[in-house]
Amino acid sequence: VTLNGSQFYTYSICNVEEREQDNWLRTTFIQRHPLASRVFVELKFIVRDCNSFDGASLICKETFNLYTSESDADVGTTFRKSQFKKVATIAPDEITGKNEMHINTETRVVDGLSRKGFYLAFQDIGACIALLSVRVFYKTCPGTVQNLATFPETVAGAENQPLTEVSGVCVDNAASEELPRIYCTEEGKWAVQVGQCQCKPGYEEVKDTCQECRPGSFKAEASSDACEPCPANTDTLEHGAVLCACKDGFFRAPTDPSTGPCSGPPSAPRDLSAVPQPSVGRLILSWTPPEDTGGRNDITYSVECQRCDGVVCHPCGERVRYEPASMKLTEARVSVSELEAHLNYTFIVEAHSGVSQLAGEAQRPPSRSNVTIFLHYTGERGFNTGCLDHMSCSASQDDNLDKTTYTVLTLDKNSAQIKDLAPGTAYLFRVQALGSDDNSEGSRMEEHFETLTEGTEQNPCTNGCFYLFIPFFFVFRKRNSHTRQGPEDTYFSTPEQLKPLKTYVDPHTYEDPNVAVLKFATEIHPSHITKQKVIGAGEFGEVYRGILKAPGRKEVAVAIKTLKPGYTEKQRQDFLSEASIMGQFSHQNIIRLEGVVTKFKHAMIVTEYMENGALDRYLRDHDGEISSFQLVGMLRGIAAGMKYLSDMSYVHRDLAARNILVNNNMECKVSDFGLSRVLEDDPEGTYTTSGGKIPIRWTAPEAIAYRKFTSASDVWSFGIVMWEVMAFGERPYWDMSNHEVMKAINEAFRLPAPMDCPSAVYQLMLQCWLQDRAKRPRFGDIVSLLDKLLRSPESLKTIADFDPRVSIRLPSTSGSDGSPFRSVSEWLESIKMSQYSENFTCAGIVTMEQVLQMKTEDIKNIGVRLPGHLKRIAYSILGLKDQTSTLSVFAV
Incomplete structure (x- = not known):
């Protein structure tokens, strides 16, 4: 084949005029990597338009099938169709006509491989096809260095093994308290790392390596921090210094940290004076602190008394008393009593600090005189x-x-x-x-x-x-004064100032985030917590299911979020900020914080354990098994939790079914406050972000456009959650890109009613999605309306109009190219019901004409029992029947 001047070698077939075609093409034996249980098959091919063949369009096909067969050895040219199992039906996105040629690229997954190798085979049933290339590959997480740990290239796991744990090795001059490990996802991407490596003492991180500290800097411990400049009065001329030595004349006290600055002894006290108090028989000595403290704040003083007779001075002895003491004085003042009359006393005051003894000299007042x-x-x-x-x-x-x-x-x-x-x-x-x-x-x-x-x-x-x-000679001056009301008096006397404070307190306003955590969360001793099983990997570390057994309390199941080792202080603060937020809430539909572990090495956040996990996954696992009345009850709980948050002037910003947790009683609770922010006092106040990702499919248009969030934007998100719940966890806007979603919303498109959705519930969704945010209902209104529906179950029997061609968001009435489906399996695959292909085949339903004749009872009789699956297939058939204009071209 020649295309755009280039030649392509192809395998081709074009028997479009002959009926009952069954042509096969098999690859050679493909060796499988021992760890690659999941491979991808990329096909490049050309399909000729059936309408370009005169008289053959009724029997011509435009699809072909992909098969696979596993083997432990190459079987050569031996070929048996029974050994192959079907992987997928391959249909082109673009069909080649008479005057143009289009190359299609399709990729399919072959999962569950376990033997030494496998074959691929391609079946043609009557199409005009040219197969240009077949590329078989598996995904790997590439070799990487993360947080100073080296991880090897790792083959991605299969769909039933979404996370593969990989152990790493610290780079040179780095160490980790626990073995560094990371998770490789099924898509070939690295997930959260546990056990971070840190540079050893004397080394700092520089571009995924640990390099020695330069002269004049040091690092005393293994950490993620950079080398620090030597503190005051210290220095080092060595590379890789762990500590900095004191300069000459400077010292560290025994109680000083080895990483702290060095200091010198203090200078002498100044302005020593003595004031007698004859009436009480004592003398008050006072002085001014030293001008130079040597860089220390542990200055103390000692007082020495000498009694001089002529030129000879003797210690005053134990008779002289000092108040509070004569040694280790912290104030520049002392009272001396029990002095004798008509004697000359000399008092010497010395200043001391933690390094005075090391310096080997005491500091004395610099001046004396014999005239007193x-x-x-x-x-x-x-x-x-x-x-x-x-x-x-x-x-x-x-x-x-x-x-x-x-x-x-x-x-x-x-x-x-x-x-x-x-x-x-x-x-x-x-x-x-x-x-x-x-x-x-x-x-x-x-x-x-x-x-x-x-x-x-x-x-x-x-x-x-x-x-x-001059005892008792005092001059008293009378000073006039007047009472002046201070600002605090105004505050407590003005009614506006007496209004109650906002219930919610933003922990980000605290200068020290640790104070916020201690204020709003209960500290738990780690010995009261037992980890049982890893149930997920969060942004900061692993999430465990476990048991909390606090003294005097009943043992309860909990979820435990952990902070990976080697964290920075900012990561620790960000990790605990969610606890500072969550700890302020107390509502049955808000996830409950049990407490935190902050005073020990491994920080943890402990919450109540929700047995059924995230709402979106729970709904998908129970598609069609939950009644509309129960679904509305779940929505009522979510709305109540959001009303509680809204009443506290709090906006969530990331309300979605994935952030709602479900317990054993099917009670829903709002969780995940990572994106949340507090609103200002203004009821119309907004929170403006400076960046970051926005969950487009759940976010109101004004929040997307202007990055402003209000409780009204949370109401829009709640409308999307309602749609997710009534659609049993279907992805909002299906496979549309974020750009397509934003464009559609701006053009007034709204999600259609899910299958079997009560009309009143869908009307509430549409109210939540009003373009003018001021016209959207408040959460209090939503709770009231849902309560009314639950009190009147009859109101849920009126079902909103359902259009399967839109609601299923798949080509339920035609193939991917707009033409009718060519096979039952192709149709079932399009509505995500391919697991029933064998049921249809065993029942003898092998053509789309037979499918169109089926009724609900027929669908039940072939083994489709789940109510949700039964309705999906039935509604799709209904959509096919509506397309009467296309039925005339069916020829199977």
């Missing part, structure tokens, strides 16, 4: 002088002083520290009490003092200073 003069008031008659120095002190007035300096202070306290006095200088001190108006004069006292000359040994104060104590 106390003036203390003994009564109303004046001052007495007390000498607390080792040398004599004089209180006499010297009228011949060369220089007199007056220092005047206005104070509202009973003491003052005078600094920067000149040595060898006489000073006059005058103390006067003032009235409340700061002008009236009270009693006044004066005293003269002379500082020491330079070179004299000094003690607590440098360059001369003294403490001036």
